[in-house]
Each structure stands twice: as structure tokens, then as C-alpha cells.
Amino acid sequence: MFSLDQLSAFVAVAxxxxxxRAAERLNMTQPPLSRQVQKLERAVGARLLERDNRKVELTEAGxxxxxxxxxxxxxxxxxxxxxxxxxxxxxxxLRLGFTATSAIRTLGPLLRRLSEELPDVDVILHERVTPGQIDGLLRGELDLGLGRPPFDSDVLDSRIVSREPLCAVVPGNHRLAALGRPLTSADFSGEQVISYSPTQARYFHELTVRFLAESHPRIEQRVQQILTVILLVAAGRGVALVPASARHLGVEGVTYCDLAGPGQAVELHAIWRRDATSPVLQRVLTMLPEHH
Amino acid sequence: MFSLDQLSAFVAVAxxxxxxRAAERLNMTQPPLSRQVQKLERAVGARLLERDNRKVELTEAGxxxxxxxxxxxxxxxxxxxxxxxxxxxxxxxLRLGFTATSAIRTLGPLLRRLSEELPDVDVILHERVTPGQIDGLLRGELDLGLGRPPFDSDVLDSRIVSREPLCAVVPGNHRLAALGRPLTSADFSGEQVISYSPTQARYFHELTVRFLAESHPRIEQRVQQILTVILLVAAGRGVALVPASARHLGVEGVTYCDLAGPGQAVELHAIWRRDATSPVLQRVLTMLPEHH
DNA sequence: AAAACATGATTCCCGAAAGGTATCACTCGA
DNA sequence: TCGAGTGATACCTTTCGGGAATCATGTTTT
Known part of the structure; x- marks a missing residue:
């Protein structure tokens, strides 16, 4: 088999x-160049250059x-x-898991930055609730997730990607919508509250329960997705707590109200396997927005 | 820059x-193989194989x-x-020149054999009269021609590809068509004979003149192409001599008559430059039908 | 016609690089 | 804890590639 040096030699002579002159271009002298070309011709099994003492030209095979x-x-x-x-x-x-909510404000800009700075990285998106993402990460089906706590921090590493306040969403004609001031826990006494699945949306479930701990709302609906919650509110089935970015979902017939007291922060975490080696992942991690 | 051996080494290990085992497959021992892979990784500038004392696996870059x-x-x-x-x-x-007449019986079979035996040879066809082919050969525009004598045998080499009798073509209602026997030179006395251009179809011109030397026909038309000749005959403009293969042209309204006496042979030659080096040409020459 | 020139091939030498043997360092399973 | 297995390292030998000088041959110049 011939070598790459022989190829370069041949191309230069050709x-x-x-x-x-070819030898000069290759920073060597003529004799070894002649030998390399001869060796190449022997290796290929065909005469590539027709040469006599006066001129050099390519054969058809050459x-x-x-x-x-x-x-x-x-x-x-x-x-x-x-x-x-x-x-x-x-x-x-990059196989990227994300929750529907994270898509509202975080996913779009992230994907835009990725396609600008790493145009040769293919991003495969998987919309999953956080437990589904964790499962995917552990099985090796995902490289990175955008989800909510809690998760096993022995195996998984994470970083906060965004933090936003919790707010209330109520029907447009609801009495709470007319108050015009931040709502307290007490305002929700006796209200029909739509909350979240304790297993599939545990994070929002716990945020809701914690905020309303001192009041006595009626909690009946338990759903997984923020959007579903808001649609139920719009349908007059009750009130709910959602992250502030839900305002951008553009659902008609609902009003968003700030909450009083120390801001109940909704955190979105980027999550990945602590033992992950994927260079793409490492690179993407350096691009993630930093929050605290 | 890395070498092809290093590539083979890497592929084997991968x-x-x-x-x-990879070293065994490459007929070498393990230490130099390890070194080659290391060198390759240094040359590429990326770790290609993740290896410890227990296992080897590919990195993403690998x-x-x-x-x-x-x-x-x-x-x-x-x-x-x-x-x-x-x-x-x-x-x-292969740039192949041919005369219209040679296409009747010779060109088709030749092209068929070429495409069967040398499917990777592209044949570029140029229909030219013999002097045009010779010109093309000398200018280097053609590799091989199918034409008629004469040609300069100092520069051009040739071989007879086919030999066929000359015959007469006469209008279907012509008196010569009714004779039912081979025609002699004398039969053409007083006939209007269509002949060939002395320069562009010199070969047929000379064959015609030679055959009719002893009779006294009237020769007025002088054309280049066999087909034109036959069409003129069909139009009643006279009689003519053509190669026997012209029968296969399928022109209506004409009759072909054998000629008496020692067969006037029409030869078709393959012609090429004596100094041609094209391997395709050399190969095709070995495939040409042999006649004498 | 002879001499000078140009060009690729050949010869010989040296140093760099590749392969082989022996051995080391480390991990895992018994 | 020890032995087997695996990749890395050290050291030696051989091979291969590059450089200087020279040759063979054909062209140009004088």
C-alpha cells in the first residue's frame, strides 16, 4: 500500500x-522525490507519469x-x-429533554444560541416531565434535561438555569382578579384550587402546597402540565399557581396576579449525568445561562 | 499528518x-500498535479511544x-x-470517428462489445468522412477512426476491420434490375452513374472509376455519403456502386445487383496514430475483429 | 561538432522512525 | 492476596526516508 507522503509527492509532481520544482515545493531534494514516485507507481501497479530527460507528463492512468x-x-x-x-x-x-414549561422562556433562546455557536451540533428534543427526563438520563437516552427538583444528586449533576416568581392565575371575572394587589395565602381560603400531580409534577405540587399551607383551599384537580392548569382556570374550574412565565402562553380569559410575601421562586435546572463524557454536553454546559 | 498505517491500526483497534487482537489481525505485536494509535491521536489532536487496563471503547470523536x-x-x-x-x-x-457507412454493419456490434467487455470506457462518437477522421487523429481530437484508404501510413497505423463486395444499386424499375445476373462493367455503358467526391470520398470514387474504367458511363453527380447516393438512385437520377452492406439501409424503390468478375472488395479500416499511447486504445485494438 | 546545460535516475550514507522482546503498572476475579 | 489479563514503557534492531554527489541522456549554445 502506498503512503500519504507518496500521494503528496505525486500530486506535486503532477x-x-x-x-x-516539485521537490522544492515539498521542501526536499529531487532524488528522494523521484524514488517516492517510483514506489507509488509500483504500489499502484501502473505508470502514472511519462517522463524522459526533457519533460514530464501525466499518463491517462495518472x-x-x-x-x-x-x-x-x-x-x-x-x-x-x-x-x-x-x-x-x-x-x-445532543439529546435534550425539556418540560413544556421550560419551553416557554428558556428552550427557545437556548436552541437559538446553540444553532448560532455550534451549528454542527444536532439537537434532538424530547418533551418529558421531570421524572421522565431523569429516567431518560439514567438509561442513557438523554444527554441533558431541563427540569425541576428533586433529583438524585449522587448520580446527577445540575445547575439552575432560570429562576422566576410564582404567580396566581384566576379567571378573568374572578373576585381575586379585581383586588389589584398581591395575593396572600389567606386570599385563597375557600377557593377551588387546581394543583399538580404529586408524582409527575412534584415540584409544582409542593410549591403550591407550601404557599397555601396556612389557608384552607379545596384542592381537587391534580394535573401534570402548566398549560392544562391554565386552560382549566380559563374554563372556570378554579384558580392555580403557576410560574410567572406562563403569562407568555397567551391564554385568553385569565388574569395573572402577583403573590405577596417573600418571592416563591420557581427554579428550572439543567440536569445531566455526573459521569457523562459527551464532549457536546461539556461544551453546551459552558454555554448555559448562570443563575446563582 | 497521520499515516495510512496509523489509520488501519486505529480501525483495527476500534x-x-x-x-x-487488533495487533494479531495486523500481523504485528501490541506495543508498536499502541504507539501508532497514540501518534494518531496526537496528530489528530483528539482522544479517539478511551482505554484503561480493563477495556477499550470509542470516544465520540473516535x-x-x-x-x-x-x-x-x-x-x-x-x-x-x-x-x-x-x-x-x-x-x-475513447473518441471514435466513423463514417456513416461504417455504422451500418460494423459500428453497432463494436459498440455493443465495448459496452459489454469494457463497461467503464466512455465512447464519444464523431461521425466524419475519412479525411475528417485523419485530420482529427492528427490533431489529437480522435483516438480511433473507422474509415477508408488512403492515409499516411508513416504516422497512422491501421487494420482492416471488414471487407465486403461492391454492388450496384439501381432504381427498382430500371432495365438493369431486370437482368437477373451479375452486372459487368459493360452493362453500365451509357448509364447515368452517380459517383463520389474525389476528395471527401476518394475511396469510393476510385472504386467506381476503376470498375467502370472500360465502359463509358456519364458521371455527373459527385456526392460524399452512401445514403445520399442511394436516395438519388431511388429518385431515378441514375445508378451507382455501393458496398453490399448498404442493402441494410432499407431504402425503398431500389434494387441491388451483384457485380461480375473478381470481387471488388470494399475495405473498412480502423485507423490510429502510430505513436498513440492511450491504454484504452491499446485495449480496444485487441478487441477489433481481424480480417486478413 | 563540441561544449555547456538541464533533467531525471542511481548510489551511498546517515538519521529518524517502526517493529520486536522484555518488562512494568494496574485492575479484576478467585 | 495472588494470578491472569491488558495496555504502556524501555530498549534494541531493522527498515525506510532524505540529502549530497554523481551518472545518463538529450537539448541548446558556441
Missing amino acids: EELHFG QAFLTEARRLLALVETAGDLARRVDQGAAGT | EELHFG QAFLTEARRLLALVETAGDLARRVDQGAAGT
Whole structure:
């Protein structure tokens, strides 16, 4: 089999049609260049250059081989580049889990930054509730999740990506909508409150329960998705607590009210396996917005 | 820059996921193999294999690089093959000149054989009268011609490809058509004879003149192409001499008559430059039908 | 016609690089 | 704790590639 140096030698001679000049271009002297070309011809099994003491020209086989040689050398360049880019996380695949809520304000900008800064990274999106993301991460189906606590911090590492206040959402014609001031826990006494699944949306479930702990609302509905909650509110089935970014969902017929007291922060975490090695993941982690 | 040997080494290890077995497959021992892989990684600038004392596995960069490496090695194989095939004339381009007449019986079978036996040879066809072919051969525009004598045998080499009798073509209602016997030169006395251009179809011109030397026909029309001649005959403009294969042209309203006496042979020659080096040409020449 | 020149091939030498043997360092299972 | 298995390292030998000088041959110049 021939070597890449022999290919470069041949290409140089084929382009210069002169051994001396080709040798100069290759920063070597003419004799070893002649030998390399001879070796290449022996390896290929065909005469590639017709040469006498006066001129050098390509044979037909040489013409055909020159094309292939150029392609090969080009591929050599790009092969290394590709591997380096993958190594540095600038190319590859990121399987990203996200909750419907995280998509409202966080996912869009993140995807935009990714496609700008790492255009060769393919992002595969999986919409899942947080437990589903954790499951996916542990099974190796996901590289990164955007979800809510809690999660096992022995195996999973995480970082807060966004933090926003909790707010109340009430029907547009509801008495709470008319108060015009931040709502307290007591305001919810006797209200029909729509809350969250303790298993599939545990985080919002606990936030809701904690905020309303001192009042005595009636909690009947327990759903998983923020959007479902708001649609139920719009349908007059009760009131609910949602993250502030839900205002941007654009559901008609509901009013959003601030909550009084120390801000109940809703945190969104980026979550990944502590032992993950994916270069793309490492690279993306450096791009995540920092909150505290 | 890395070497092809290093690529092969990497591919072997990546496939075996075991240095020892990979080394065995490459007919070498494990230590130099380890070194080659290390060198490759340094050359590429990325870790390609994650290895400890217990297992070997591909990194993401290694996965990407493996694909490129395989493609590269495949190209190495095909590049050599291609050059060899071109060298042996099994691939490449043949610029083939031919006369309209040669197309009747010779060109078709030749092209069929070429596409069967040398499917990677592209044949570019140029229909030209013989002097045009000779010109093309000398200018380097053609590799091979199918034409008639004479031509300069110092520069051009040739071989007879087909030999066929001359015959007469007469209008279907002509008195000569009714004779029912081979025609002699004398039969043409007083006939209007259509002949050929002394420059552009010199061969047929001379054949006609020679055959009719002893009679006294009237020769007025002088054309280049056999088909034109026959169409003129069909139109009643006279009689003419054509090669026997012209019967297969399927022109209506004419009758073909054998000629008496020693067969006037019409020869078709393959013609090429004596100094031609094209491997395709050399290969095609070995495939040409042999006549004498 | 002879001499000078140009060009690729050949020869010989040296140093760099590759392969082999022996051994080390480390992990895992008995 | 020890032995088996695995990749890395050290050291030696061999091979291979590059450089200087020279050759062979054909072209140009004088």
C-alpha cells in the first residue's frame, strides 16, 4: 500500500510537471522525490507519469489517479478537523429533554444560541416531565434535561438555569382578579384550587402546597402540565399557581396576579449525568445561562 | 499528518476494541500498535479511544473519526484500482470517428462489445468522412477512426476491420434490375452513374472509376455519403456502386445487383496514430475483429 | 561538432522512525 | 492476596526516508 507522503509527492509532481520544482515545493531534494514516485507507481501497479530527460507528463492512468489522490488528501484534512470538532463539542448530537414549561422562556433562546455557536451540533428534543427526563438520563437516552427538583444528586449533576416568581392565575371575572394587589395565602381560603400531580409534577405540587399551607383551599384537580392548569382556570374550574412565565402562553380569559410575601421562586435546572463524557454536553454546559 | 498505517491500526483497534487482537489481525505485536494509535491521536489532536487496563471503547470523536477513516481507506483501495483499470484500458474515454457507412454493419456490434467487455470506457462518437477522421487523429481530437484508404501510413497505423463486395444499386424499375445476373462493367455503358467526391470520398470514387474504367458511363453527380447516393438512385437520377452492406439501409424503390468478375472488395479500416499511447486504445485494438 | 546545460535516475550514507522482546503498572476475579 | 489479563514503557534492531554527489541522456549554445 502506498503512503500519504507518496500521494503528496505525486500530486506535486503532477502539478509542476517538473521534479526539481516539485521537490522544492515539498521542501526536499529531487532524488528522494523521484524514488517516492517510483514506489507509488509500483504500489499502484501502473505508470502514472511519462517522463524522459526533457519533460514530464501525466499518463491517462495518472490523470485518473490524480483526481483520486486530491480527493483523498482533502479527506485527510477534513477527517482530522471533524474529529477535533467533535472532541471539542462543536459537532455531534445532543439529546435534550425539556418540560413544556421550560419551553416557554428558556428552550427557545437556548436552541437559538446553540444553532448560532455550534451549528454542527444536532439537537434532538424530547418533551418529558421531570421524572421522565431523569429516567431518560439514567438509561442513557438523554444527554441533558431541563427540569425541576428533586433529583438524585449522587448520580446527577445540575445547575439552575432560570429562576422566576410564582404567580396566581384566576379567571378573568374572578373576585381575586379585581383586588389589584398581591395575593396572600389567606386570599385563597375557600377557593377551588387546581394543583399538580404529586408524582409527575412534584415540584409544582409542593410549591403550591407550601404557599397555601396556612389557608384552607379545596384542592381537587391534580394535573401534570402548566398549560392544562391554565386552560382549566380559563374554563372556570378554579384558580392555580403557576410560574410567572406562563403569562407568555397567551391564554385568553385569565388574569395573572402577583403573590405577596417573600418571592416563591420557581427554579428550572439543567440536569445531566455526573459521569457523562459527551464532549457536546461539556461544551453546551459552558454555554448555559448562570443563575446563582 | 497521520499515516495510512496509523489509520488501519486505529480501525483495527476500534473494531476489535482490544489492542492484542487488533495487533494479531495486523500481523504485528501490541506495543508498536499502541504507539501508532497514540501518534494518531496526537496528530489528530483528539482522544479517539478511551482505554484503561480493563477495556477499550470509542470516544465520540473516535466514533466520528472511525467513519472518516473507513471512507479514506476504501478510497485508497479504489484509487489504485481505478488507476490500474485505466492503465489496462478498462476505463477511460475513447473518441471514435466513423463514417456513416461504417455504422451500418460494423459500428453497432463494436459498440455493443465495448459496452459489454469494457463497461467503464466512455465512447464519444464523431461521425466524419475519412479525411475528417485523419485530420482529427492528427490533431489529437480522435483516438480511433473507422474509415477508408488512403492515409499516411508513416504516422497512422491501421487494420482492416471488414471487407465486403461492391454492388450496384439501381432504381427498382430500371432495365438493369431486370437482368437477373451479375452486372459487368459493360452493362453500365451509357448509364447515368452517380459517383463520389474525389476528395471527401476518394475511396469510393476510385472504386467506381476503376470498375467502370472500360465502359463509358456519364458521371455527373459527385456526392460524399452512401445514403445520399442511394436516395438519388431511388429518385431515378441514375445508378451507382455501393458496398453490399448498404442493402441494410432499407431504402425503398431500389434494387441491388451483384457485380461480375473478381470481387471488388470494399475495405473498412480502423485507423490510429502510430505513436498513440492511450491504454484504452491499446485495449480496444485487441478487441477489433481481424480480417486478413 | 563540441561544449555547456538541464533533467531525471542511481548510489551511498546517515538519521529518524517502526517493529520486536522484555518488562512494568494496574485492575479484576478467585 | 495472588494470578491472569491488558495496555504502556524501555530498549534494541531493522527498515525506510532524505540529502549530497554523481551518472545518463538529450537539448541548446558556441
